[in-house]
Amino acid sequence: MKIKQLLSVFSFILAVSVNAQVTLPHYEPFNYTVGDTLPWNSFNSGDSIVIMSGNLSYSGLQSSTGNMIVMGEYGKDYQKQFTEQGTGTTTYYSFLLKVTDLGALDATGGYFAAFTESQATTYYGASLWLRLSGSAYNVGINARTTAAYTSWASGTYNVNDVLLIVVSYQLNSGSTNDVVKLWINPTNLGGTAPTENVTITNGGTDLIKIANVLLRQDSHTETPEFMNIDELRIGNSYADVTPAGTVGLSSLQNTEQFKVYPSCVRDWLSAESVKPIQSYKIISGIGIVCMEGKHSSNRLTLNLNSLTPGIYFAQFTVEDGTTVTRKIVKK
Structure with a gap:
């Protein structure tokens, strides 16, 4: 009590x-x-x-x-x-x-x-x-x-x-x-x-x-x-x-500098970056982290087969700390 x-x-x-x-x-x-x-x-x-x-x-x-x-x-x-x-x-x-x-x-x-x-x-x-x-x-x-x-x-x-x-x-x-x-x-x-x-x-x-x-x-x-x-x-x-700081939105936000494909995925999701990818997260539309892990190269492939169909956000962090997020649809 x-x-x-x-x-x-x-x-x-x-x-x-x-x-x-x-x-x-x-x-x-x-x-x-x-x-x-x-x-x-x-x-x-x-x-x-x-x-x-x-x-x-x-x-x-x-x-x-x-x-x-x-x-x-x-x-x-x-x-x-x-x-x-x-x-x-x-x-x-x-x-x-x-x-x-x-x-x-x-x-x-x-x-x-x-x-x-x-x-x-x-x-x-x-x-x-x-x-x-x-x-x-x-x-x-x-x-x-x-x-x-x-x-x-x-x-x-x-x-x-x-x-x-x-x-x-x-x-x-x-x-x-x-x-x-x-x-x-x-x-x-x-x-x-x-x-x-x-x-x-x-x-x-x-x-x-x-x-x-x-x-x-x-x-x-x-x-x-x-x-x-x-x-x-x-x-x-x-x-x-509007407090000024260091540049936060790097050129990696450009789709040519950081590629995530396909945007509609059934099984495999790929990411390619001009800078090494250090970590990743797959986040549901309501903010739940469904997958996450560490990495150490410019390319990454993830198997999303186990995820329920719906809208997700693929979030990647590269070696300089920049975070890149892309919306994906799981079929």
């Missing part, structure tokens, strides 16, 4: 520490147990956001740590609370995004990230949107959440592209005048903000405050089937959420 009571107390303390309000700037490396659900405050029903082994990287951004998450359509929504930000402040969030399967995303799309006033409200702002564009997708921003007021950045992005997303919300005095900005793949990191891709001045009801960041899993037409998010940051300046 005493052991059970101690375990219950420990579990409560752990839950409180994970979900407690954080101060800014805040860095979320998703350094939790692989396969567990994201330990933020959650609401609604459906699939959970799950911790997945590995990381995303972006050239010039501080090296990634911890793990990443996998999320998608028809699922629970998650919020992380931080110190309340009021009138006169500008709050930023950033993360690395990799859409791995568009699923049934349509040309209207929907939003999957935003700021919120509190955990007990649906007053969202600085919502980040995706929509289908041919076989690719667009990224857009909205001061609130009405689809008609979404402003879309020029250009399209492909499945498996890694994007650095930066969003800001400026809480101005007065009404209907808050300003929201979006940067996609900025090259100036850790300093003064470069020119944004999109700017919106809110024409509706402004937020009163900002106190949470939201990750949202909506319907199959509004949210891609699978996407990864890594290196989430919240801060009061552009520099807070």
